[in-house]
Amino acid sequence: MSARILIVEDDKVNNQMLSSLIQKIGFTPVSIFDAHHILEEIQKNNIELILLDIIMPEVDGYEALKLIREKYDSFELPVIMISANNDSLDIVKALELGASDYIVKPAEKGILKARIETQLKLREFHKLALDKKEIDSIKTMIATYNHEINNPLAIAVGCLSVYRKKEDKSKLDELESALKRITEIVKKIQNISVKREKENYSKDTKTFKL
Amino acid sequence: MKTSIDLEKLADHFDRDNELFQELVKTFCDIYQEQIKELKKFKQESNFKEFERIAHSIKGGVSNFFAEDVREQAFELEKMGKSNQLPDSVDSMIDGLSGRLDELASDLNQIDLSKI
Numbered sequence: 006m007s008a009r010i011l012i013v014e015d016d017k018v019n020n021q022m023l024s025s026l027i028q029k030i031g032f033t034p035v036s037i038f039d040a041h042h043i044l045e046e047i048q049k050n051n052i053e054l055i056l057l058d059i060i061m062p063e064v065d066g067y068e069a070l071k072l073i074r075e076k077y078d079s080f081e082l083p084v085i086m087i088s089a090n091n092d093s094l095d096i097v098k099a100l101e102l103g104a105s106d107y108i109v110k111p112a113e114k115g116i117l118k119a120r121i122e123t124q125l126k127l128r129e130f131h132k133l134a135l136d137k138k139e140i141d142s143i144k145t146m147i148a149t150y151n152h153e154i155n156n157p158l159a160i161a162v163g164c165l166s167v168y169r170k171k172e173d174k175s176k177l178d179e180l181e182s183a184l185k186r187i188t189e190i191v192k193k194i195q196n197i198s199v200k201r202e203k204e205n206y207s208k209d210t211k212t213f214k215l
Numbered sequence: 216m217k218t219s220i221d222l223e224k225l226a227d228h229f230d231r232d233n234e235l236f237q238e239l240v241k242t243f244c245d246i247y248q249e250q251i252k253e254l255k256k257f258k259q260e261s262n263f264k265e266f267e268r269i270a271h272s273i274k275g276g277v278s279n280f281f282a283e284d285v286r287e288q289a290f291e292l293e294k295m296g297k298s299n300q301l302p303d304s305v306d307s308m309i310d311g312l313s314g315r316l317d318e319l320a321s322d323l324n325q326i327d328l329s330k331i
Contacts, residue, residue, distance in 0.1 A: 018243050018276035025235050060271050089275040111228060111278045 008125055009051055012036045013043060013069065014058040014087070019110060023056060023087070030118040040069035044076060052082070054124055057104075059088040059095060067102055074103040080131035083124035087112060153190050157183040216325070217318040221281040226331040228279065233328040240323045243276055247320070251313045254292065258301050258309065267296030273312070277319065285319050288312045 010032045014020040020036050027034035035050045037043070041064055046052070055073065059066035070084055083105040088095060096107045105127075106120050164180035167173055229236045250273050257266040270293035277286045292308060295301055 016272045016275050017246055018239055018279055021239055021242055022279050025232075029230070060268050062265070062268060089271060089278055110275050113228070114230070 007031055007033045008053040008121075009033045009035055010121065011043075011046060011050065011052040011055045013038075013040050013055060013061070013066070015039055015061045016058075019058070023112065026112060026114050026117055027056075027121075030114060030121070032121065040064040040066070040072075043069050044072060047073070047077075047082070053128065054121060055082065055084045056087050056108075057084050059086055059090070059099065067098065070099065070102045070104060079103055079105050080128055083128055085120055085124065150190065150194060154187055157186040157190075161187070216322045218282045218315065218322050219284045220319075220322055220326075221283070222326070222331050224281040225326070226328050228281065229328055231328050231331065236326070236328045239279060240320075240326075243280070243323070244320045247273065247276070247316045248313075251309065251316065254309050254312075255306075257296075258305055261301060263296050263299045263301065266301060267293055270296055273316075277316075280319065280323060282319050282322075285312070285315045288315055 010027050012020055012023045012027065012034055014023060014036075015038050017038070020038060024034040024036050035046070035052065037046055039061060040057075043064075047055070057066045057069060057073075061069075066086060066088075070086070073082060073084055084103070085106045085108055086096075086099040086104045087108050087110055089110045091109045099107055105124050108117060108120060161180050161183040164176040164183065168176045168180070225236075229239075250269055253269045254266060254273075257263075257269060270289050274286055274289035274293055277289055288308070289312060292305070292312065295305060295308075
């Protein structure tokens with residue numbers, strides 16, 4: 006299934022042209038003519054990349070970009086700004102607000118294709134990197150739990166053994182305590198969700214707190 | 216042709232897809248007159264921001280057809296809106312642009328990209 010590209014452009018001629026170009030270069034265009042409900046459109050249409058015009062009525066491209074970046078970072082959802090202006094100030098402003106790239110209209114097919122493919126590749130690489138970190142975190146968690154459970158388990162077995170030999174009831178309290186520790190750890194395993202947490206990954210945190 | 220359309224660039228831009236070209240010409244013809252009306256309205260209201268936006272939109276639409284002289288006229292009006300200066304002479308500039316857009320529409324309707 007080809008990537009779904011959201012085109013946010015108020016001018017009908019340019020919107021139609023971009024939509025046609027996107028189809029020609031092998032992607033699926035989704036067109037809107039203003040940015041009022043852009044977040045809903047992104048979610049509803051499973052958008053993977055956005056082509057965002059700058060000058061639009063009421064909610065301009067910069068405002069829309071800020072809304073997008075509050076929810077999605079540039080790897081999750083690349084945004085390529087499109088404008089008929091080639092003003093470096095506009096370009097710098099867009100990049101500072103979190104745009105992934107900038108294209109000047111009229112967009113040439115080859116350039117558009119190259120820029121979109123680059124952003125989609127970066128997105129894919131980022132996902133693969135997150136997956137790898139997730140797997141590394143799970144491995145670390147398994148090792149940690151292994152140790153945490155083995156320790157009280159060894160104590161429990163040891164206590165049982167002593168109790169059998171000497172009928173030392175004080176060992177029963179120790180046994181109970183060890184078993185409670187194991188029970189708590191098992192509960193934690195059930196509660197921990199292996200969701201991706203971007204802030205933890207960006208800080209390269211690989212451990213889960215027990 | 217009355218406007219300075221660069222036919223080679225036009226044909227390249229559309230990949231000589233005459234069907235797509237005709238669709239866009241139709242869309243352009245359907246909207247530019249309304250855009251001119253909006254320019255006049257926003258000039259009357261001294262709404263510089265909206266005036267700039269409409270002129271920018273006309274410029275952007277025209278840029279798909281590589282008629283540089285028409286594009287420049289729209290750009291001049293855009294710059295005036297951006298600088299918050301809409302003197303009375305703007306009225307004749309808007310009329311001038313309107314006339315050029317009529318000519319552009321006429322020229323575009325005579326073009327068959329498959330023959331370039």
